[in-house]
Every structure is written in structure tokens, then in C-alpha cells.
Amino acid sequence: xxxxxxxxxxxxxxxxxxxxxxxxxxxxxxxxxxxxxxxxxxxxxxxxxxxxxxxxxxxxxxxxxxxxxxxxxxxxxxxxxxxxxxxxxxxxxxxxxxxxxxxxxxxxxxxxxxxxxxxxxxxxxxxxxxxxxxxxxxxxxxxxxxxxxxxxxxxxxxxxxxxxxxxxxxxxxxxxxxxxxxxxxxxxxxxxxxxxxxxxxxxxxxxxxxx
Numbered sequence: 001x002x003x004x005x006x007x008x009x010x011x012x013x014x015x016x017x018x019x020x021x022x023x024x025x026x027x028x029x030x031x032x033x034x035x036x037x038x039x040x041x042x043x044x045x046x047x048x049x050x051x052x053x054x055x056x057x058x059x060x061x062x063x064x065x066x067x068x069x070x071x072x073x074x075x076x077x078x079x080x081x082x083x084x085x086x087x088x089x090x091x092x093x094x095x096x097x098x099x100x101x102x103x104x105x106x107x108x109x110x111x112x113x114x115x116x117x118x119x120x121x122x123x124x125x126x127x128x129x130x131x132x133x134x135x136x137x138x139x140x141x142x143x144x145x146x147x148x149x150x151x152x153x154x155x156x157x158x159x160x161x162x163x164x165x166x167x168x169x170x171x172x173x174x175x176x177x178x179x180x181x182x183x184x185x186x187x188x189x190x191x192x193x194x195x196x197x198x199x200x201x202x203x204x205x206x207x208x209x210x211x
Contacts, residue, residue, distance in 0.1 A: 001121050001141055004041060005186065009033025010098055011060035012189055016145055018138075019047050023119025027051040028068065029138065029145055030188060033099075035064040039071065049074045051116060054106075055147025055188060056132040057082035058160075059094030065104050077116075079127060080109035082134025082162075091161050110136060126175055130168020131156030139179065144195070145186045150176060152185075152193040155204045173208050 004017040009032030017038070019026035026047040031038055042049055049072045052065055057078055069076055078086050085091045089101035112127035116138070123140040128149040135156070138145040148156035149171055158165040181196035198205055 001118065001123075003143060003145075003186065004045075005192075006034070006037060006041065008037065009060065009063050013061055014186065014188055014190075016186060017041060017047070018118065018123065018140070018145075019045070020119035020121045024048050025050045025118040027053050027116060027118065027123075028074075029053050030055055030061040030147065031064045031068050032061055033063045035067045035071070038064070038068065042072075050118065052076045053110075053116065053138065054078040054082070054086070055137070055145065055149075056135040057086040057092045058132065058148070059089075059092050059097045059099060059102055061147075061188065062086070062092065062094070062102055062104060063099045066102070075107045076104065077108050077110050078106040079125075079134030079136050080111055081127075081129065082132055083109050085132065085134070085162065093160065128168075128171035128175055129162075130158055130164055130166075130171050132160075133162040133164075135171075137176065139183075142180070142182060143184045143186060144176070144179060146176070146188065148188040150185060150198065150202075151187045151190050152198070153202055155202075156188075169204065169208050172205050177205055177209055 013032035016029040089095040094102035114125040115122040
């Protein structure tokens, strides 16, 4: 599978289009804004959109979900623990963001270890609570889309609704750091990194990782 990375919207969110070379099926991760750019890229590549997948339900990651769903007629997926949050503009924080209140009802919910198929290939859902209760990462080939769970040199904040510092550390140590060292990490904001680099340099992982 291949990945197209786009920085969309006004909050610097990394939106990813993951696609299967053979079937041309694709999914869109965290469409924050710039729906015309996302659709143009899909059309140029002659891709077949199948899902919108949300790594979590915060307002900065969901800005054009409704628009893309209507234009592309695709299924919206979020982890079951963020399902209610996605529908509540106060809880998903969109009420206080520039986009204005956003309320979205997901078509289907995800759980840990679910597989999302694109053609004969698939992405595995890893439930990584901490930034929100329903935060997820997507693992496939040699890549991890980490949402706001893990950034280069940092982690997602845990002081918002549904956040938990203990949970995010548990997610980092017991679910993310066990992945192969050469796994490329594609975060929700900022530059990419690798599991090895984060194990060596990320203070939140180094402090708690058992040698």
C-alpha cells in the first residue's frame, strides 16, 4: 500500500490517503479541511474512496468529514469510545473552534485489532487511549498512522475531555513501542519519525520504557 500525506485545514493537521495499488481502493484519515485538494488528489490518482477513518473525534481532525461523505458517498469510521464525542460539539471541541460546531454520526464503530481492507491488503486498528478514550493508530506494511497519540519527540495532550496521562503512557509503552524499530510513524501533526527514533529520544517513552 501507499500513502499520500496532505497538511489540511487551519490547524496543521496531517491528512492521509492510504491506497492499494492494485484495487485502487483508498481511505482518508482525519480530513481537517481543504476538501477540494483531497478530492482532486483522489481523482488524479483515479482512486476509489471507501472509508473516512478518524484517529479520534477532536474538532481539528473532522472539519470536512460531512462534505467528503456527501460528495464521495463513503463510510465514516471512529472508535466506539469516541462515537458519542463525535456527535457533541462541546465534547469534540468544535464549538470553540474556527470551523464552528460540528456534529457527526459515524456509520460504523471500530475496536482494537479490527482490520480495514483495501483490496487484498489491510490496515490494523490499534486502540491507543490517552489523548481521547477512543484514540486509535493504524498499522500497515511498515507504517503507523499515530493520530495525536505520538508525535516526533512528544505526545498528545491529555488534559482535555477523555484524556488520561496514564492511559497514553500505557498505549505508548505496551502498544506502540513494541512495533518494529524501522516502522515509519506518520503523526496527526508535524513531521514523520520512526519507532526507533522515538524510543531513543522521546522523553515520554524513554522514561517509562523498561530496558
